[in-house]
Amino acid sequence: EAQVTQNPRYLITVTGKKLTVTCSQNMNHEYMSWYRQDPGLGLRQIYYSMNVEVTDKGDVPEGYKVSRKEKRNFPLILESPSPNQTSLYFCASSPGTGRTHNEQFFGPGTRLTVL
């Protein structure tokens, strides 16, 4: 089944404790992206990747890192989480290849709470 998977689905942590949220897609998509969803703000892009080893900042990159060593994986890293990073995080992927009207497929979300 074609899908985007994220792990963990739920995470409660404490300020300053490094964490990684994994994202994997099995559709051979070039483009992957991370969004955070906050009440009343919709979804905002954190980072994106056009292909392996190609990543760039989105609208709200502060406090986050990403890497794209393999085409299928795009982990989101919080080196020193803070309470303002408490949010619902979505990973998404898209075929890319110059067709911006391609649908983005979203993962199930990771609900992160930073105490």
Add this chain to the structure above:
Amino acid sequence: AQSVSQHNHHVILSEAASLELGCNYSYGGTVNLFWYVQYPGQHLQLLLKYFSGDPLVKGIKGFEAEFIKSKFSFNLRKPSVQWSDTAEYFCAVNAGLGGGSNYKLTFGKGTLLTVNP
């Protein structure tokens, strides 16, 4: 920078009522437009999309949307809603740029639809 406005934060309807959710975007160039739905506790799913051609697009579950370029709008409609349509609806825009660009979706803040049985 592109932005998306959804006019209604929360819409409450009874079953069989007609639905129209407003969406306006600000971007002067070619755009691709999407409506996503998020059912309670679930991830976003694509309802429909527009990138060219007929400005009236039909999506899944009886939804449709009309692109009106002169009004920078892409309103979502359904003639008769059901209880199962209770969800949050997001309008999203992607600037119609070519390869090598960010395929970022800029989302509106969402409209929560509650359908009472």
